[in-house]
Amino acid sequence: MTVTVWGIITALVVGLIVGALGRLIVPGRQNMPMWLHMLIGVGAALLGTVLARALGIATETSGIDWMELLVQVVLAAIAVALVAGVGRRRSVSRY
Secondary structure, three states, X not given: OOOOHHHHHHHHHHHHHHXXXXXXXXXXXXXXXXXXXXXXXXXHHHHHHHHHHHHOOOOOOOOOOHHHHHHHHHHHHHHHHHHHHHHOOOOOOOO
């Protein structure tokens, strides 16, 4: 497998889209900067590709591999929820 400039650019664009979709899936407001969503999306896209191939659901197609994309978006949503949840402070109310 060779890495080309277009392959890297494509991976970044797919990562940005996956990060945005992951953000849309998670309910509520996430107090995270946009660059962190992008970083999570790129990581989820890479990890999702590896996971989909390991599970045997990724196929070499001439178009969009929808199952691989689904795995990537689910991973991005989980990561956004975890990172947003870690940054949230829990308040204690007194009666």
